[in-house]
Amino acid sequence: xxxxxxxxxxxxxxxxxxxxxxxxxxxxxxxxxxxxxxxxxxxxxxxxxxxxxxxxxxxxxxxxxxxxxxxxxxxxxxxxxxxxxxxxxxxxxxxxxxxxxxxxxxxxxxxxxxxxxxxxxxxxxxxxxxxxxxxxxxxxxxxxxxxxxxxxxxxxxxxxxxxxxxxxxxxxxxxxxxxxxxxxxxxx
Amino acid sequence: xxxxxxxxxxxxxxxxxxxxxxxxxxxxxxxxxxxxxxxxxxxxxxxxxxxxxxxxxxxxxxxxxxxxxxxxxxxxxxxxxxxxxxxxxxxxxxxxxxxxxxxxxxxxx
Numbered sequence: 001x002x003x004x005x006x007x008x009x010x011x012x013x014x015x016x017x018x019x020x021x022x023x024x025x026x027x028x029x030x031x032x033x034x035x036x037x038x039x040x041x042x043x044x045x046x047x048x049x050x051x052x053x054x055x056x057x058x059x060x061x062x063x064x065x066x067x068x069x070x071x072x073x074x075x076x077x078x079x080x081x082x083x084x085x086x087x088x089x090x091x092x093x094x095x096x097x098x099x100x101x102x103x104x105x106x107x108x109x110x111x112x113x114x115x116x117x118x119x120x121x122x123x124x125x126x127x128x129x130x131x132x133x134x135x136x137x138x139x140x141x142x143x144x145x146x147x148x149x150x151x152x153x154x155x156x157x158x159x160x161x162x163x164x165x166x167x168x169x170x171x172x173x174x175x176x177x178x179x180x181x182x183x184x185x186x187x188x
Numbered sequence: 189x190x191x192x193x194x195x196x197x198x199x200x201x202x203x204x205x206x207x208x209x210x211x212x213x214x215x216x217x218x219x220x221x222x223x224x225x226x227x228x229x230x231x232x233x234x235x236x237x238x239x240x241x242x243x244x245x246x247x248x249x250x251x252x253x254x255x256x257x258x259x260x261x262x263x264x265x266x267x268x269x270x271x272x273x274x275x276x277x278x279x280x281x282x283x284x285x286x287x288x289x290x291x292x293x294x295x296x297x
Contacts, residue, residue: 054197054198055197055198055199068250069196069197069250069251069252070196070197070250070252072250126201126202126204126205140199141197141248141249141250142205142248142249143204143205143248148247148248
């Protein structure tokens with residue numbers, strides 16, 4: 001079996017913020033009734049996290065769970081564990097009206113870090129990204145210029161951005177342009 | 189720029205994050221209906237200057253469909269509400285009445 005690599009294989013760029021493709025990240029899309037206790041337990045067993053509330057992202061590094069919509073969660077696990085976690089989850093959810101699918105290889109993940117990280121993303125997404133409005137613990141699904149993307153914050157100066165793998169190159173180029181030296185806007 | 193609050197994810201989403209889905213609360217006339225009813229269902233749409241009800245989809249977001257009541261003349265938004273309904277809820281009608289007394293849209297007023 002050939003070794004799996006991520007879309008851009010850790011490409012990075014240094015500008016007013018550092019943009020880096022973070023490599024492989026295990027991701028499971030889980031759909032079902034989020035108020036179901038069986039579902040909540042399956043999430044807890046896989047990630048150690050409780051069921052997130054509306055637009056909450058409970059993430060530590062490569063493990064966590066994000067609220068995607070009223071009936072959808074994004075479960076994050078280390079890439080190497082994804083098959084085992086998915087099997088355990090599918091087993092726990094048998095008999096429940098729910099669906100868990102491994103989408104790890106359909107996605108690309110970027111990290112934007114630095115003092116100006118908010119500005120870089122603010123240029124691309126129609127989202128209020130001031131420190132009062134957007135903080136660690138929240139997730140926002142939106143668009144990055146012309147493609148869909150979701151992002152949350154690891155800490156006050158670090159964003160994690162998820163997009164479709166097929167759009168990874170486009171998003172990386174967008175982020176590079178948005179992070180060009182001298183392109184600070186100074187709003188955040 | 190139109191900004192609608194998505195009733196599912198609670199986000200104030202601006203127009204470019206949404207996809208317009210045309211007029212709201214259409215009643216389908218399918219097999220068994222008369223030609224006139226079917227014609228009206230297919231082609232006859234409201235095109236008001238003022239209060240209007242529309243369907244929108246939070247396409248670059250949670251992906252859910254929802255309804256919005258707004259004014260086509262001023263872009264004022266009276267409210268957004270769940271897609272799981274066949275007519276505007278009373279609080280939306282009240283909100284419109286407060287700002288546009290005597291409004292009428294199809295059979296609602």
